[in-house]
Amino acid sequence: MTLDDLVELLVGGATLTGATLSRPRATGTDEPPRITVQPVTLKRGKRWAVRRHYGSRTTDENLDDAALGRLLRASIGKNYRQALLHAPDADWQVLAGRGEPRILRKPPTRPRAAGVHDRVKRHVLPEGEPVPFLVELGVQTPDGRVRAQRRSKFRQVNRFVELVDDIVPALPDGPVRVVDFGSGRAYLTFALHDLLTRVHGRKVDILGLDLKADVVSECEALARRLRADGLRFELGDIAAADLVGVDLVVSLHACDTATDAALDRAVRARAEVILAVPCCQHELFGQLENETLRPLLRHGTLKERFVADVTDAARARLLELAGYDVQVVEFVPLEHTPKNVLLRATRTERPGRDRDRLAAEYRAFADALGIEPALERLLGDLVPTGG
Ligand SMILES: C[S@@+](CC[C@H](N)C(=O)[O-])C[C@H]1O[C@@H](n2cnc3c(N)ncnc32)[C@H](O)[C@@H]1O
Structure with a gap:
């Protein structure tokens, strides 16, 4: 040959x-x-x-x-x-x-295309090499060692960077416009900036938005200290954010329906890619009713887990109906959320026939469980749910 x-x-x-x-x-x-x-x-x-x-x-x-x-x-x-x-x-x-x-x-060593589940774990942020934002945030020592008590944070940041790395090819050319909703202490916002600029050599315009004034001003000061060009932090509420022209929307651990507000803003801005790690999915706890599921729902602990999955399944399907391809990927647990998934959505053109089938499935799912999720209400006429 x-x-x-x-x-x-x-x-x-x-x-x-x-x-x-x-x-x-x-x-x-x-x-x-x-x-x-x-x-x-x-x-x-x-x-x-x-x-x-x-x-x-x-x-x-x-x-x-x-x-x-x-x-x-x-x-x-x-x-x-x-x-x-x-x-x-x-x-x-x-x-x-x-x-x-x-x-x-x-003999074959990669029987299937490298996807989310079979991807070999590789650390984009290597141990032993100081990365300025990790040193500033106290995760690494100045000579690049990961501090023992910050090891789980290092793992979480690295896992996030790996997952973002996968979607970089789906981002349009030119400066990458990113909004991070509920950026908090911004470990992951700085990681995103580092990945896109240092590793991929992209120009960026990254905005971290949060409700807490003290946190926002600390992050802004750190961004200036690190000379992180194209990274800024502002005070603001996700629900009131008026997004225009954004490529990537990130919402990580925004509590309960703050995630839905972020997804709604992202869809309306026609973001190319959305990365959301939901947190504390309580909203449907009081709504969910189903006789057949009584043996499960009568136990508060089991119901709470089940509700979290139902909430994320509904979000994933609603995003599909809004014109996105969606993957649900395992993330790393935070201290206060033992279960943790990332919804990774990439905008696509979906044929109408496919949408009808997805909408019918969604309707049957929501009706069987007696739920009307916040995202369905927020997206309203934008998604055909048959409701
Ligand atoms: C658990 S922290 C997560 C921080 C960061 N994204 C991370 O994953 O490490 C959630 C953050 O979302 C912010 N937040 C919650 N609701 C918000 C809203 N409606 N608008 C803006 N920020 C919000 C909180 O102030 C908090 O800083």
């Missing part, structure tokens, strides 16, 4: 689940030491997310089949001496010396 055949088989046949190009022939050139490729679904269809890794910085580009084919043919062997291409049934290793590249077929 030639390299052309292999590219045709994997890219033309759409079976490529990931690729890494490494061992560049020339150092000191513009070629990054490593290029990785993974499939990604965008609003305009399936694309290949190509990431170029330059030390601690990366750049991203989304290519169609033809452009990825050209990149692989032009780079493997000529610029890179090694490539590993994954498909469900095999890994293909390409080794290039002086002559034609050697192509070796190996």
Whole structure:
């Protein structure tokens, strides 16, 4: 098999689940030491997310089949001496010396596309290297060691950064406009700024909004101390926020229906991506009624857990009805919320037929449980729930 055949088989046949190009022939050139490729679904269809890794910085580009084919043919062997291409049934290793590249077929190590659940855990914020905002916030010592009592915070920040890293290819070109609703002490807002600017080299306009004046002014002072360009904090209520032109809306641990207000604002602003980690989902506790579920609902503790899941399932479906693809991903528990999920929503075009089916399912679900969630009321006519 030639390299052309292999590219045709994997890219033309759409079976490529990931690729890494490494061992560049020339150092000191513009070629990054490593290029990785993974499939990604965008609003305009399936694309290949190509990431170029330059030390601690990366750049991203989304290519169609033809452009990825050209990149692989032009780079493997000529610029890179090694490539590993994954498909469900095999890994293909390409080794290039002086002559034609050697192509070796190996047992598969990545049977499915790297998705949320099978992704290998990798820390974007490495231990042992000081990251200025983590040092300032007391998570790391000035020489980069993670303080023992802040280890869980470090894990949480890292997990968040990993999850955001996955959606960077879905963000439009140009400066990234972000609003973080209920930014609080802003560990995660600073992490977002660090990821987008230092790691991805993007220009940003990030606004952290919170109700607490003292917290907002402390965060603003810290942003200025860190010279965090494009990061600012303002006092304000999520429900009254008037968003125009925003790419990414983040709402992390905003209590109870504050999350719904954030989702409503984000949908109305037509944000490309929404990341929400709900917290204290109490709203439906007093509403939820179902005879068949009596054995579960009669126990307050079980009912509380169940209500949290019902609330997030309803939010996920309402976001789908508002035109988003939604994934529910495990996050890291906070001290006061043992269960923790992230709703990750990416704006898409959904055919009307699909919407009707999703709406009918939602109606049956909400009616069976006797609930009318805050988000359904807030979005109102914007989503067809059949209610
Ligand atoms: C539990 S903290 C989470 C802070 C941060 N997002 C995090 O995950 O580490 C929730 C924050 O949301 C803020 N908040 C709650 N309701 C809000 C509202 N309606 N408008 C603005 N901020 C709000 C609170 O003041 C608090 O700082």
